[in-house]
Amino acid sequence: MIYQVIVVLVAFAVSQGQPSNYGGGGPVYASGPIPYNFNYAVNDAYSGTNFGQNEKSDGSNVWGSYTVALPDGRKQQVDYTADHGRGFVAKVSYSGKAQHPQVYGPAITFPQNGGGYH
Template identity: 75%
Template sequence: MRFPITILLVVLAVTLANPTNYGPVYAAVPLPYGFNYAVNDAYKGTNFGQTEKSDGNSVWGSYTVALPDGRKQIVDYTADHGRGFVAKVSYSGKAQHPKVSGPAIVFPQNGGGYH
């Protein structure tokens, strides 16, 4: 009686350990979609956003990022199965760099750490 139950449990364990339906299930026909978002936090200096649309075959959109030097980076892109991902990167504004800097940072050497 133990042998048939053992065989049944082994078969069940192997079946559960090796499923044939890995990954998500995708629709047979790609669906059109569109979305956009924007984040602008003046206190932290965070400013970015994205817009994207698809007709089910191709995707096109753009995203922007405020860079630390004061410029804005704009990436316009398209993507499809024939040409792949194609991006055009541009910048607006002028880079701003501080003219005054503080003293050099010096780290202690030979184990002279902070206590």
């Protein structure tokens, strides 16, 4: 008798443990897609890091661009659009001329884990 009660309780607990939208995909938003706009930029002269991005959306379509300073001295810019019909479409362009040093110096290294920065 006790065995049957335990089996019933375990079956009940398992059935209650499943979410109500189990297998139903992602979250459902009552208000639909939300338009947004964002941008950021990073420019660190010490390490040579220079990149940024801006993007906006009307809730259905996305427009944006990002730039990256390449190691050879050129600047890469990617302008893009994205929607449910055409997908992600990018136009890539470069400015500047690739430059390669004749003499290479020592590698730039940064301290790892406990290198004096706290």
